Amino acid sequence: MHKVLMFVLSCFILTLNANETHKTIIWDTVNYPPSLITEGPYKNQGFSDMSRELFMFRLKAYEHEIEAGSIQKAMQDIESKQNFCFVGLTRDKFKDEFIQFSIPFIEILPNELVIRTKDLKRFKSYVGTNNSVNLHRLLQNSGFDFGYVKNRQYTPFIDRLISLNDEKKHLFSKEIKEDNDGIIQMLAREKFDYTIEYPTVLSYVKQNKAIEEEFSKFLIQSADKLSKLYVGCSQNEFGREVIKEVNTVIRNNQDMFESFYRTWLDYDSKKQYLEFNAK
Numbered sequence: 001m002h003k004v005l006m007f008v009l010s011c012f013i014l015t016l017n018a019n020e021t022h023k024t025i026i027w028d029t030v031n032y033p034p035s036l037i038t039e040g041p042y043k044n045q046g047f048s049d050m051s052r053e054l055f056m057f058r059l060k061a062y063e064h065e066i067e068a069g070s071i072q073k074a075m076q077d078i079e080s081k082q083n084f085c086f087v088g089l090t091r092d093k094f095k096d097e098f099i100q101f102s103i104p105f106i107e108i109l110p111n112e113l114v115i116r117t118k119d120l121k122r123f124k125s126y127v128g129t130n131n132s133v134n135l136h137r138l139l140q141n142s143g144f145d146f147g148y149v150k151n152r153q154y155t156p157f158i159d160r161l162i163s164l165n166d167e168k169k170h171l172f173s174k175e176i177k178e179d180n181d182g183i184i185q186m187l188a189r190e191k192f193d194y195t196i197e198y199p200t201v202l203s204y205v206k207q208n209k210a211i212e213e214e215f216s217k218f219l220i221q222s223a224d225k226l227s228k229l230y231v232g233c234s235q236n237e238f239g240r241e242v243i244k245e246v247n248t249v250i251r252n253n254q255d256m257f258e259s260f261y262r263t264w265l266d267y268d269s270k271k272q273y274l275e276f277n278a279k
């Protein structure tokens with residue numbers, strides 16, 4: 001009888017442990033300031049970090065863990081169909097195959113073309129209305145060297161333009177790794193003439209790396225005015241249930257998510273963001 005009771009108790013404890021594991025969300029994160037910051041004085045203060053904190057606070061039925069690593073690790077974790085989620089993803093056909101996406105929790109300013117301000121005259125003929133640049137036409141000109149991050153997904157439109165010109169000698173791809181020079185730092189050191197980056201990343205890198213070079217940025221013609229960011233979870237029953245609750249949090253806290261983002265905008269970008277949101 002004692003052995004039977006011990007067996008039943010063991011099964012009960014295992015069931016409790018299984019339920020506890022089932023109720024734990026593991027939030028993957030990476031170091032991609034100022035969206036996600038995993039080190040330094042601003043650790044966990046990026047706009048997607050603060051958004052994740054709000055989700056964790058509102059999703060009271062779950063335990064929460066945070067795991068920092070690479071974006072490759074995060075994608076593998078989510079694809080494993082376990083209890084993984086990620087805040088701050090863009091969406092594309094490749095990710096749709098294995099990620100359960102939320103509705104957008106925020107719209108941010110898009111990738112823009114960045115040059116050294118002292119080179120403005122060289123680019124003058126490529127700047128059109130609304131301070132925008134024809135990227136397709138510019139990529140055709142071998143007199144301008146273009147630097148970009150290898151294997152990074154910008155937007156379907158920008159990715160397609162890069163792919164069409166990828167073999168041209170004046171396009172330089174850079175695989176950014178931890179402790180390596182970033183693409184903005186390389187632009188400042190005149191390794192190439194222009195690049196593409198989010199305005200929040202540009203201002204963050206310039207300030208935190210003490211870059212003295214001045215930059216000018218331009219909208220890219222035919223590209224979206226704002227980019228949507230999402231929460232993504234594993235594509236399983238657990239992930240679908242979490243995303244349902246995440247969507248409720250998003251609908252009820254839209255202003256809060258936008259305020260997290262605006263915190264990281266400089267004066268000009270904040271003005272631009274307000275104009276785009278008003279349309």
